[in-house]
Amino acid sequence: MSERFLVTGGNRLEGEVAVGGAKNSVLKLMAAALLAEGTTTITNCPDILDVPLMADVLRGLGCEVELDGSIAQITTPAEPKYHADFGAVRQFRASVCVLGPLVARCRRAVVALPGGDAIGSRPLDMHQSGLRLLGAHTEIEHGCVVARADVLEGATIRLDFPSVGATENILMAAVLADGETVIDNAAREPEIVDLCNMLVQMGAQIRGAGTSTLTIEGVKKLVPITHRVIGDRIVAATWGIAAAMTTGDVRVTGVNPKHLSLVLDKLRAAGARVTYDPNGFRIVQPDRPRAVNFSTLPFPGFPTDLQPLAIGLASIADGTSMITENVFEARFRFVEEMIRLGADARTDGHHAVIRGIPQLSSAPVWSSDIRAGAGLVLAGLVADGTTEVHDVFHIDRGYPRFVEILTDLGGDIVRVGATSEPAQP
Incomplete structure (x- = not known):
């Protein structure tokens, strides 16, 4: 049986994280x-x-x-x-x-x-x-x-x-x-x-x-x-979105912030204070994020790799967000897992409408790809109780030291071996 993550919500992420190669x-x-x-x-x-x-x-x-x-x-x-x-x-x-x-x-x-x-x-x-x-x-x-x-x-x-x-x-x-x-x-x-x-x-x-x-x-x-190798802008943005979702304060280094201009603009629109330096950026989210619309497009548009993270942010934002996926048609499979966590979401073609709620509810969920897995973990950080994220080998394919970094930032996440795993519905 594959390993899984146990993610307990409620902690604010704070600190600094260095991003490696892309x-x-x-x-x-x-x-x-x-x-x-x-x-x-x-x-x-x-x-x-x-x-x-x-x-x-x-x-x-x-x-x-x-x-x-x-x-x-x-x-x-x-x-x-x-x-x-x-x-x-x-x-x-x-x-x-x-x-x-x-x-x-x-x-x-x-x-x-x-x-x-x-x-x-x-x-x-x-x-x-x-x-x-x-x-x-x-x-x-x-x-x-x-x-x-x-x-x-x-x-x-x-x-x-x-x-x-x-x-x-x-x-x-x-x-x-x-x-x-x-x-x-x-x-x-x-x-x-x-x-x-x-x-x-x-x-x-x-x-x-x-x-x-x-x-x-x-x-x-x-x-x-x-x-x-250049710094990984997708990993960097993941930690920035994690800060915004948990009303946190995280500085990310090792990446060119110009590679994330649109993403950081979206976080600013969500209410975050965003500051830049030549080697990274800092996200401070003082209050519950505001709802923001996202539409994925090839660079310099909003990256499709970050679409699941954007849905996670929208799920706990104040207001209603529309997420439009223009690159990969199956990425909205992630929405089904977010609904398990209590998200108020529906999809129509390549659009997803997310009505933000103050807090998600913990549940067993399954990651279908690298970014969906990361998105489910971030959702677990803002859910009540402990969320089980299964098939985390996907996350290991794209995120170095994922558990260690989140723990260093104050998140409550543990990797465990799955000796008996509930069947996926």
Whole structure:
């Protein structure tokens, strides 16, 4: 039986928390190490489950990987293997990001269709169509994405949606293609900029990082380097929202606050006092939060990863909030668990209407993905009694030292082994 968290509500969060490297960046940077023969060193790696999983994927491709605290050293051979059909690939979504580098280095790739969070359909159509425009032949065979290319040639590629994963895979294939590639309607997330910065350090020629148009001039070879992962803006925002929900006072360091401008504006609208410094921000929530509307969009919009946390905040806010999900259709599964905790919520298509109540009520709940799990824990912090949060392995995939940090901030949370677990309704 999986472990669970016991969360007892009623405590105000106070203190300071340092955020490590971004989950949504480090895994792609590790995959980018496939592009250069030799040893690439990545620092500020977060202590999360997905990092050793990605290390296993890379080892299966012939790399030597050493993990030592926040440092990952990846030694890529002259001829990596191209077949990534093994168990670790199916455990997390980001494993698909080896597709682009393998096509670039090996001119072929076989990558098992990835697993990961249950947040809705995330097809690989744009990944495949972009690689096809670069000259690769791709198809789905026996549960794997199979790609082959005699040569890769630059092309103009317009994405139907600014998909982060598609942008990353096409970008990493294009850096070793012949000629110029233009990716139009590219994702603009800070994690994309981080990947571009690393690739440029390695010798790639990329213009437009952080804009909707990336221009890549292919080069013959990249070299291994040392690169530091940017701070995790989603983890940072989680602690900021936790402060707002518990009428707390929390300073978050290790992250660029400009990466969270809209999120912090929303917390200010909810009544929080928000102050910035070059290495983070501070949230002080003096009273019960006010209701605020949220609408998820690609960066620089409100992150879909924070939608469950926004629902948690709305559930105990003063007033009625509307949450609109524009990215992943299944993320509102989280609302069903919030209703178990007494939230006054209903969904209609991609909208959720939340009428805030002063306090939630404890109950057993189940996390369906990383952010839903964190959202349920935060909801438990503002519920009466003790809330049991099950399937917490999801949280371990995205949050380093989750229990320890919450405890240091004054939260009452305990991890226990589940010897007998009630069946999920």
